[in-house]
Amino acid sequence: MADDVQTAPKLREALRGIPAYRPGKIPDASAFKLSSNENPYPPLPGVLEKVQQSCENFNRYPDMGVSLLSAEIAERFGVPVEHVATGTGSVGVAQQLLQATSGPADEVIYAWRSFEAYPIITQISGATSIKVPLTADERHDLDAMADAVTERTRLIFVCNPNNPTGAAITKDELVRFLDRVPGDVLVVIDEAYKEFVRDPEVPDGVELYRDRPNVAVLRTFSKAYGLAGLRVGFAIAHEPVADALRATAVPFGVNSLAQVAAVESLRAEEALLERCEALVQERTRVLAALREQGWTVPSSEANFVWLRLGERTVDFAAKAEAAGVVVRPFAGEGARITIGEVEANDIFLRVAAEFAD
Numbered sequence: 001m002a003d004d005v006q007t008a009p010k011l012r013e014a015l016r017g018i019p020a021y022r023p024g025k026i027p028d029a030s031a032f033k034l035s036s037n038e039n040p041y042p043p044l045p046g047v048l049e050k051v052q053q054s055c056e057n058f059n060r061y062p063d064m065g066v067s068l069l070s071a072e073i074a075e076r077f078g079v080p081v082e083h084v085a086t087g088t089g090s091v092g093v094a095q096q097l098l099q100a101t102s103g104p105a106d107e108v109i110y111a112w113r114s115f116e117a118y119p120i121i122t123q124i125s126g127a128t129s130i131k132v133p134l135t136a137d138e139r140h141d142l143d144a145m146a147d148a149v150t151e152r153t154r155l156i157f158v159c160n161p162n163n164p165t166g167a168a169i170t171k172d173e174l175v176r177f178l179d180r181v182p183g184d185v186l187v188v189i190d191e192a193y194k195e196f197v198r199d200p201e202v203p204d205g206v207e208l209y210r211d212r213p214n215v216a217v218l219r220t221f222s223k224a225y226g227l228a229g230l231r232v233g234f235a236i237a238h239e240p241v242a243d244a245l246r247a248t249a250v251p252f253g254v255n256s257l258a259q260v261a262a263v264e265s266l267r268a269e270e271a272l273l274e275r276c277e278a279l280v281q282e283r284t285r286v287l288a289a290l291r292e293q294g295w296t297v298p299s300s301e302a303n304f305v306w307l308r309l310g311e312r313t314v315d316f317a318a319k320a321e322a323a324g325v326v327v328r329p330f331a332g333e334g335a336r337i338t339i340g341e342v343e344a345n346d347i348f349l350r351v352a353a354e355f356a357d
């Protein structure tokens, strides 16, 4: 053995002090989980059945090219199949986009607060996060984000609607922003919650990407389609970006069950979108009740609402848990509460009433 042998493997400096991804707390069986923006509905019976049938082939690797699912997505969105790239959840695809574009000495811009994974996966890439604060009314400050672009900027995340505030960007705002961003910077429009958007002013990223080679749209099967546990998401982007995603994909990363379930979910989309509509109606009811209680809450276009509780956040989360709902606290800032079962939403509203001014 060499004398200079290390006592531990040398790990990349970039990983030092990486913020932890805190998954939504899993409650005990008696409580409702409103902490991870999941879909409260169980899988559709038809989807379950196909998944169960596919279990017979567990001894085989999945289709590495994810060809059937990619073809279904391409048809559904009216895009060439070469523009579709799948991954292990949209967070997996986002990480690949960073791998494909950004490294040490590069900068990645995103609004803050936004999706918790952005700082983590940016740091892993070695690039530097440039966090642009949300406006006072909890929205992306797109002018400030465009002003933050430098020669080092390689990627910008735009989360629309924004997690955790629920606020959405309009088409005019987004187009003006995209027109200001240099063509060699990749803009990732993260539309994890797109199916819950009802404001007609909010654009469909898939329409905006068509004549913009520097735009990638991220979508997921985890939210509206209710497949969070199976980990499948995708990007729609022009071929060089989509090819880069194929190049950086973990071989066989999207497993067979995920592929079957996602294909079946697209085919059963009508039933799934009806469920989304029921959740949107619950969102409307919850927001109205909160405002009635005296809360100032941003309009949400997603399947959650945001309460700016400041120093009372942790206390609120504890009271909510004691009452039977687990929410997502961001200490010192606020709590994000997923729209779930009617009974769960009612429990949340009762706790919110106790904290209303």
Ligand code: PMP
Binding pocket: 036, 037, 088, 089, 090, 091, 092, 115, 159, 163, 190, 192, 219, 220, 221, 222, 228, 231, 232, 233
């Ligand atoms: N983007 C946003 C904005 C999210 O909130 C989430 C999930 N919380 C994701 C991406 C990742 O979802 P998934 O990896 O399950 O597709």
